[in-house]
Amino acid sequence: MPCVDLHSKADYASxxxxxxxPHSNVGGFDPEKPxxxxxxxxxLDSTWLDLQLGDSRLNKHYNIIAFDMRCSGKSHCRPSGRHDSWVDCADLAFCFQKLHLPPSHILALEGSSIYCALRLALLFPEMCLSLTLVNVPAPVELKWIYKNLDELVHGACFAEDLYSFEQSAYDCLEFLFGPASDRDLIDELIAFWELSLPPRKRARLAETTSVYINRSPLSPDAYAMITQPVLIIQGEKNELCPLKYAEKLVSQLTGVKxxxxxxxxxxxxxxxxVVPGHASIVNRAFANFLARLPHRRSDIVPPELPIKERMRMALKKLSEITGNPQIASLDPSCSISFSLLSPEVVKSQTELVRHYQKDADIAFSPMTLxxxxxxxxxxxxxVEWSHIETGSTAIVPPERGKESERVSKSSSRSDSQHNPGDSPLMKTAFSPTSSEIHILKEIKVANITPLQRLMT
Known part of the structure; x- marks a missing residue:
């Protein structure tokens, strides 16, 4: 299995x-192709990139490599409360150097990958020929998304039977994708989550979610330091990543020619x-963007600088960006050294991972032997369900015509943002009142879809 092993005293990731x-390795790259x-x-993981890897507009003219991030797919890592997008960036930079990858065009699809790509362009500009960012989220998580995602992920992680897990997975699918009509895609997604993110692997899901929810924006000066060509592709009706945040990022990238x-x-x-029709549009826009850029060969040669020295330079630059000189003295062989989380967030994320690890080995498995x-x-x-939270009012559906307002009863549908330092991800996991959610399997609620139960 092709993997890049990253070892250090404080961290391990594969x-x-x-x-x-032809053989899924870098040695098979055509040096004439970018x-x-x-x-x-x-x-998701790299198995969900078939629509990109199999598109002749990309596959025919470019060498392509896709990575599973450290808590996703076939990658593995030591759980850490210090994991953030800077750590993901360092992982990717190590992979570039260990695989002798040439400078490359980066295609970042949704969520945490976008923040990883922006940081790579900032700290390791020689590795990045261009950036294409698909669905840029708000710089800090919006409260209504935080609260609903919190509930959905917690429900899936602590499901005790197949019915409960399937319902939580479907609710999460509708929240992330919008109302889904493709039955085959629904089946494939839920089967994927059953295999890759079942309750027994809930610590991986908790860490992945916390990296995304506890993200933070770059400073205006840092955004201005990014000079590579940038294409941002945004869904017009994407409520999780409103168009205005893509427009704002465009205005912040003042260093892009x-x-x-x-x-x-x-x-x-x-x-x-992931959605076939939209994916084709994304691929076409991406291919057209690349076609206008200068052609670059892909010679697989060792990096000019020793890896440790290059990572030390990146830590020095990070210390200058943040104004924290102590960062420059951290271990350059460790991705975790690049973390910029505050002590409070590190503590809460560490407690979260431990909580999700507890009894995970005996948790329900939605798989056969x-x-x-x-x-x-x-x-x-x-069978429709009714979710009733102990000691509080049940979540009820909105009036018809307001189905686009995905807001839980405990949060307002506004642009107010979740502050990562205020509370740990999925704080409900530690709350005695909200952890006791009863699922009444035999009650049918007319005209209430899984998504509507999250909306008021």
């Missing part, structure tokens, strides 16, 4: 990758790269 070369690095969407380009996918929502899903989601009995 980063899986795949390529479009190289594309793809970073997968949040809660001729400015960053914003391309809007009409009718597009979230997870553009031979590692296959017990059934397709579409084969289950269609």
């Amino acid at each position: 980063i899986y990758y795949t390529t479009n070369s 190289t594309i690095v793809i970073l997968h969407p949040i809660f 001729d400015g960053a380009i914003l391309y809007t996918v009409r009718g597009g929502t979230s997870m553009l790269s 031979d590692g296959k899903p017990l059934r397709k989601y579409s084969e289950r009995e269609r």
